[in-house]
Amino acid sequence: MTFLSIRNLSVRLKKGPPLLRRVSLDVAAGEVRGLVGESGAGKSMIGKAVLGILPPSVEVTGGEILLDGTDLLRLPPAERRRRIGATCALIPQDPLTALNPSHRIGPQITDRLVDILGWTRADATARARDLLAEVQIPDPDRVLRAYPHELSGGMRQRILIASAFAAEPKLIVADEPTTALDVTVQKQILKLIAGMQARHGTALLFVTHDLGVVSKVCQRLSVLYSGMVVEDSSVTDFFAAPRHAYSAALLAATPKYTDPAAGLLPVPDAVIDAVRAEVAAHDRGAA
Amino acid sequence: MAILRLLAIRLFTTLVTLSGVAVIVFFVIRVVPGNPIAMMLPPGATDEDIARLSALYGLDQPLVTQFGIWVAGVVQGDFGTSITTRQPVLDLVLGRLPATLELSIMALVMAVILGGAAALTGTRFRGGRTEGAIDVANGMALSVPDFLWGLVLILLFGVLLPLFHISGRVTPSLELPFTTDFYLFESLIRLRFDLWADIVSHMFMPALALAIPLAAIIGQLLKQSLKETMNLDYVTLARTKGYGETRVILREALRNAALPTLTLVGVQFTFLIGGTVIIERLFSYEGLGNMAIDAVINRDLPLIQGIVLLFALIFTVVNLIVDLLYAVLNPRLRHA
Structure with missing residues (x-):
């Protein structure tokens, strides 16, 4: 069953160029969809719009x-906010800036439960404690009372993940959740998100520029170029044989950690020209 | 621990500051022309009279000796005797201090309320006409000095729409059962709301005149800081949780945005206390500032010295309070 369905979504800078060009994609309940593309392709914009x-x-x-x-x-805006707050959540990119420096950790996890969903404070705190244990934070009670500056970046990202799952949302948008982290921590966090997603059965919109990450956590993926979806396939099909020339080039450009000598392959100019022409044709089709 | 260390350092710097102020005020008021003896004697006094009176007040001694005598007294809590009233300076100054403190605090409270409301409203409706209107009002409030606001207020609420008292601290015919000089606070504590209303009505205009420019500064800085904070990641994250704009501003942004404003309010509050000198004169409000002007006109040297030292002390204490508040509001500094 489809939980999120985006149909022909167009977004642009006010009186400026388009950022998303009639984007369509579906996320079924419990499904993990990767959004990949280079910087500026509009992958984060989709998550923000949702x-x-x-x-x-x-x-x-x-x-x-x-x-x-x-x-x-x-x-209406108030109803939209309430609905999003009750059913969706965000795992932000940078754990160092995503927690309010003036509030203790506890209220930052429980605030949505208490203020938006009407839980009692005691229930919400018990829930926060369980979640912190689930994301493998030792001594949850101490952490609940701590301020963000007292915790490491990895700890804070775990807290943000716990907080995203707090209200058992149907959909979580993970906006490059490992980009700001240490390489050694990245892997753990990735595993943690994948594990939590599987246990809770939450649909996940996973924004990343790292195809390696997609192959590990996602079931489906959308490849974006300049705000247009150029390919929408299952991860198995994609890695077996990408359908679109740009996707294939993107896949070839992914550095191979197993073979550092292979060097970096840029996306060939011919492919870029072809995909640009396709974007222009797509725009004309809209008019 | 950190707080204790801060206090110890501050105590030391306060002493240094006060010593410097003592030196400057003592010598400067003796260098400027005009002397108290000339003010006290009728025209045509003989040189002999002048010399006798000078000797009586110790003004014939060398400056350094005079300074030594004064400092020795101050250290023991004796600030000398006022030349015009013949009363101890300390009694005079402490008698007037509560009036000025109450006026300044009232003005500060008004400034924080007005400035805070302007900043919050401007942030809530940012990018629209409301914010533009608030910016214009802020600019006007800031570009007119406090004593001119005083005159504007007198015209508005004293003449055109006589709602408040123009002069004095309290209606003179009222019986005052007070034991301290903190009329505003004591009337509240004694539940004498009739007296309290009368005192507030006297205080309203001078306090508002002092508050308007400070409110504009608070409003501008807090709005700027709020708008920057509203773009930070943790505010965006709070939006996804279902909070409305007003809740996001108050819950997530305000406390963090208030920190830089707080430091500035401390500095500006000391300017505000300086502003009481002219405003108290304008509204015949019996506080320290009004007394300072009388003291200068009469060349009442010991009284001027006492008032200036007290002002300097107030400035340093206010700055200390601001630093402590900052540490309380900012958890990152608390354990440092």
Whole structure:
């Protein structure tokens, strides 16, 4: 059953160039979809649009974001916020800036449960304690009372993951959740997210530029170029034989850790030209 | 521990500051022309009279000796005797201090409320006409000095729409059952709301005149800082949790944004206390500032010295309070 369905979503800079060009994709309940593409391809923008946190400089010019069958873009703002808060969550990119420095950890995990979902404080705190244990944080009670600056980056990312799962959301957007971390910590965090996702059966929209990560955690993926979806396939099919020339080039450009001597392969100019022409044709098709 | 160390360092720097102020005020007021003896004697006094009176007040001694005598007294809590009123300077100054403190604190509270409201409203409706209107109002409030605001207020609430008292601290015919000079606080504690209302009505305009420019500074800086904070990741994360704009501003952004503003409020508050000198004169408010002007006009040297030292002490204490508050509000500094 499809939980999130994005239909022909177009987003652009106010009076500026388009950032998303009629993007469509589905995320079934419990499914993990990777969003890949180079910087500026619009992969993060999709996650922001779903969560209602597009920057003020950006506007949605068309399309639908169906969450459990309801178009978020047609809801009044307060209702949209409440619905997103109750069913979706974000695992942010940078754990060092994503926790409020003036609040203790406890309230930052329980705030949504208490304020938005109406739990009692005691229930919410018990839940937070369980979650911290689940993300393998030792001494959860101490951490709940700690301020963010007292904890390491890896700890903070674990806390943010725990916090994302707190309200048992149907969908989590993970916005490059390992990019800001140490390479040694990256792997653990990735495993942690994959494990939590599997246990809780949460659908995941995993934004990343790392195809290696996609092969480990995702079932399906969308490849974006310049705000357009150029390929939408299952991960098995993709890694066996990417359908689109750009995807194939992107896959070939991924550094092979097993063979450092192979060097870095840039995406060939011919492929770029072809995909640009395709984007232009796609835009004309819209007009 | 950190707080104790801060206190010890501050105590030391306060002493250094006060010593410096003592030296400067003592010698400067003796270098400027005009002397108290000339003010006390009628025109046509003989040189002999002048010499006798000078000797009586010790003004014939060398400056350094005079300074030594004064400092020796101050260290023992004796600030000398006022030349015009013949009363101990300490009694005079402490008698007026509560009036000025109450006025300054009232002004500060008004400034924080007005400035805070302007900043929060401007941030809530940022990018729109409301923010533009607030910016214009802030600019106006800031570019007009406090004593001119005093005159504007007198015109508005004293003449055109007489809602408040123009002059004095309390209506003179009222019986005051107070044992301290903190009329505003004591009337509240004694539950004499009739007196309290009368005192507030006297204090309202001078306090507002002092508050308006400070409110504008607070408003501008806090709004700037709030708008920057609103773009930070933890605020974005809070939005995804389902919080509305107002909740996000108050819960997530305000406390972090208030920190830089707090330091500035401390500095500006000391300017505000300086501003009481003219404002108290304008509204005939019987505080330290008004007394300072009288003391200068009469060349009442010991009284000037006493008032200036007290002002310097207030400035350093205010700065200390700001630093302590900063440590309380910012958890990152608390354990440092």
